[in-house]
Amino acid sequence: MKKHNFNAGPAILPSSVLEKASQAVLELESTGLSILEISHRSKEFVDIMERARDLALELAGLTGKGYQALFLQGGASLQFYSTALNLLEHKGAYIDTGTWSHKALTEAQFVGNIDIVASSRDNGYRNIPTSYTIPKDADYLHITTNNTIYGTEYFEYPEVNIPLIADMSSDIFSKEMPFDKFALIYAGAQKNIGSAGATLVIVREDILGKVTHKIPTYLNYQVHIKNQSMTNTPPTFAVYTCLLTMEWLKKQGGIKAIEAKNKEKARILYEEVDRNPLFKGYADIKDRSRMNVVFNLTNESLTDRFNTLWSEAGINGIKGHRSVGGYRASIYNALPIESVQLLVDVMKHFEKTV
Amino acid sequence: MKKHNFNAGPAILPSSVLEKASQAVLELESTGLSILEISHRSKEFVDIMERARDLALELAGLTGKGYQALFLQGGASLQFYSTALNLLEHKGAYIDTGTWSHKALTEAQFVGNIDIVASSRDNGYRNIPTSYTIPKDADYLHITTNNTIYGTEYFEYPEVNIPLIADMSSDIFSKEMPFDKFALIYAGAQKNIGSAGATLVIVREDILGKVTHKIPTYLNYQVHIKNQSMTNTPPTFAVYTCLLTMEWLKKQGGIKAIEAKNKEKARILYEEVDRNPLFKGYADIKDRSRMNVVFNLTNESLTDRFNTLWSEAGINGIKGHRSVGGYRASIYNALPIESVQLLVDVMKHFEKTV
Numbered sequence: 114m115k116k117h118n119f120n121a122g123p124a125i126l127p128s129s130v131l132e133k134a135s136q137a138v139l140e141l142e143s144t145g146l147s148i149l150e151i152s153h154r155s156k157e158f159v160d161i162m163e164r165a166r167d168l169a170l171e172l173a174g175l176t177g178k179g180y181q182a183l184f185l186q187g188g189a190s191l192q193f194y195s196t197a198l199n200l201l202e203h204k205g206a207y208i209d210t211g212t213w214s215h216k217a218l219t220e221a222q223f224v225g226n227i228d229i230v231a232s233s234r235d236n237g238y239r240n241i242p243t244s245y246t247i248p249k250d251a252d253y254l255h256i257t258t259n260n261t262i263y264g265t266e267y268f269e270y271p272e273v274n275i276p277l278i279a280d281m282s283s284d285i286f287s288k289e290m291p292f293d294k295f296a297l298i299y300a301g302a303q304k305n306i307g308s309a310g311a312t313l314v315i316v317r318e319d320i321l322g323k324v325t326h327k328i329p330t331y332l333n334y335q336v337h338i339k340n341q342s343m344t345n346t347p348p349t350f351a352v353y354t355c356l357l358t359m360e361w362l363k364k365q366g367g368i369k370a371i372e373a374k375n376k377e378k379a380r381i382l383y384e385e386v387d388r389n390p391l392f393k394g395y396a397d398i399k400d401r402s403r404m405n406v407v408f409n410l411t412n413e414s415l416t417d418r419f420n421t422l423w424s425e426a427g428i429n430g431i432k433g434h435r436s437v438g439g440y441r442a443s444i445y446n447a448l449p450i451e452s453v454q455l456l457v458d459v460m461k462h463f464e465k466t467v
Numbered sequence: 468m469k470k471h472n473f474n475a476g477p478a479i480l481p482s483s484v485l486e487k488a489s490q491a492v493l494e495l496e497s498t499g500l501s502i503l504e505i506s507h508r509s510k511e512f513v514d515i516m517e518r519a520r521d522l523a524l525e526l527a528g529l530t531g532k533g534y535q536a537l538f539l540q541g542g543a544s545l546q547f548y549s550t551a552l553n554l555l556e557h558k559g560a561y562i563d564t565g566t567w568s569h570k571a572l573t574e575a576q577f578v579g580n581i582d583i584v585a586s587s588r589d590n591g592y593r594n595i596p597t598s599y600t601i602p603k604d605a606d607y608l609h610i611t612t613n614n615t616i617y618g619t620e621y622f623e624y625p626e627v628n629i630p631l632i633a634d635m636s637s638d639i640f641s642k643e644m645p646f647d648k649f650a651l652i653y654a655g656a657q658k659n660i661g662s663a664g665a666t667l668v669i670v671r672e673d674i675l676g677k678v679t680h681k682i683p684t685y686l687n688y689q690v691h692i693k694n695q696s697m698t699n700t701p702p703t704f705a706v707y708t709c710l711l712t713m714e715w716l717k718k719q720g721g722i723k724a725i726e727a728k729n730k731e732k733a734r735i736l737y738e739e740v741d742r743n744p745l746f747k748g749y750a751d752i753k754d755r756s757r758m759n760v761v762f763n764l765t766n767e768s769l770t771d772r773f774n775t776l777w778s779e780a781g782i783n784g785i786k787g788h789r790s791v792g793g794y795r796a797s798i799y800n801a802l803p804i805e806s807v808q809l810l811v812d813v814m815k816h817f818e819k820t821v
Contacts, residue, residue, distance in 0.1 A: 145783070147480065
């Protein structure tokens with residue numbers, strides 16, 4: 114039986130994507146070769162890479178606006194360092210909204226000075242700070258648009274005169290966003306873009322090449338742009354699943370259509386969290402993430418009982434991160450509304466049995 | 468029709484591996500989830516990672532000898548920089564045997580001083596240098612054990628009193644090697660280990676932690692060791708294909724058994740290259756690679772005719788690298804002897820038609 118997959122990432126992918134990817138592992142279209150064994154220099158793969166890069170820009174509405182899309186390796190974690198290495202000359206400004214943004218600013222300190230212009234750390238990362246002053250010598254402002262662990266999300270973005278950089282790993286392509294406000298966007302693929310092993314980077318070219326220190330080849334965005342994201346062997350299969358997933362998204366009606374579904378899924382689930390006396394939400398209501406619904410039991414002694422119920426219902430992956438405890442239901446693009454409805458039904462049933 | 472796949476990498480994988488990987492994309496064993504959508508923290512994936520790390524050490528005969536195996540991202544290209552970053556304090560010594568070893572020493576210069584102790588560059592990289600002096604202040608000696616583009620390979624290794632580092636991307640697990648002579652081994656997976664997107668690093672722990680500069684998290688081997696290669700989301704599917712491919716290798720009788728097959732494949736092909744007056748080998752005979760057989764036409768005006776013949780026979784991927792021209796037949800572990808025999812038959816047939 115196929116499970117209802119609420120994993121935080123690697124996360125659920127559309128079943129049609131899994132079917133096509135599975136077939137391509139046996140044979141990519143009519144090439145007589147598996148997607149795993151074709152050369153990255155073959156016309157088939159060059160075409161896959163080009164389509165993936167083009168479609169990423171198209172979905173973001175950034176085609177022809179001076180941006181380049183790259184598919185790199187190393188996850189957002191390597192980007193924490195790469196972004197600073199490519200852009201930090203005087204100071205990096207960071208808004209600290211959780212574990213991942215904290216890791217980003219930690220890595221930047223291997224490059225130079227940083228300034229934490231705002232943090233919700235003292236509040237258990239329950240909200241998105243709205244008040245901050247950017248230092249005059251800041252090269253950029255870095256934010257994390259969605260915080261998987263604490264379940265918070267930006268719905269309005271900082272207005273700044275310096276390049277705005279965002280780790281969008283967990284909410285990219287889940288809703289309409291003013292992508293052109295951002296000079297650099299990066300995202301691990303394993304939530305809304307595709308499978309683990311690829312990292313999407315979208316960068317406006319004019320911000321690059323301005324630091325005075327040298328940048329090693331693999332960490333240098335300008336090198337990857339010049340080589341059309343083929344500086345070395347790319348993660349071919351992961352890029353292919355990204356292409357399939359983005360094509361699926363386009364076919365669903367694009368970001369606008371998926372946003373409506375995502376809003377509805379989040380509404381249904383938060384409504385139950387707020388209504389059901391056995392649960393309480395974690396994040397401040399105004400900043401609640403539509404991707405990761407984080408909640409706790411009001412009575413922790415009922416943990417085993419609730420865990421048995423959802424587990425028996427075929428639900429997977431809703432245990433909360435160890436730093437928050439409780440539950441985290443990740444409801445990314447590919448999760449059907451029926452899975453959310455099932456979780457709500459289990460929560461209602463749980464209430465009746467207590 | 469399944470092609471005969473002589474690609475240099477990404478390269479041919481065993482058909483049983485492709486079948487299992489394809490199935491796992493639909494559902495991993497009886498988990499109710501695809502390998503692409505399980506959490507890397509799930510017991511299923513933690514088990515896959517542990518088995519892959521253990522098996523890599525087992526195949527290399529390094530279990531219990533102070534080594535750790537890691538599956539990282541970024542390919543050998545990122546390792547060119549990482550190795551130096553983790554080990555270069557005073558000077559890195561390099562033997563330059565081709566494009567890839569040259570790239571390795573270029574990246575090391577982002578970290579510190581290097582010394583090219585020997586190079587076969589002036590000889591068109593046709594041989595492996597055997598004479599060199601290691602500077603007294605060298606922290607390590609770096610070699611590239613097999614050179615895909617020029618078709619040369621080490622069969623004896625430098626005897627040194629400093630850590631020996633090797634890029635083994637294209638001949639690891641193809642033959643018995645004195646792995647314990649090496650302090651650090653790295654290899655992109657996409658030839659003999661598995662599929663693109665994972666990079667195997669095998670490192671002897673006692674050489675780490677000795678440089679005085681700071682190392683960013685993702686580039687720090689000690690961090691990856693501490694986190695059992697799960698510092699961040701690993702390339703889950705690529706690691707799984709590595710496990711399947713290494714399990715296949717073990718089932719074939721391990722490295723000793725595959726070496727016998729690889730020797731036979733190389734013998735058959737080089738014999739024809741040497742016998743057939745229409746072809747000439749590129750590398751010096753004593754240093755010829757058993758993984759990449761590089762040869763040229765003696766009469767280049769016959770190029771189109773030969774290309775038509777092998778292409779019509781269902782052969783794929785034998786065009787040479789642009790820097791050498793001619794042909795490169797990559798005959799990695801998974802390539803059946805029948806494919807080599809077919810290529811030889813085509814070469815013989817070509818001779819008759821000219």
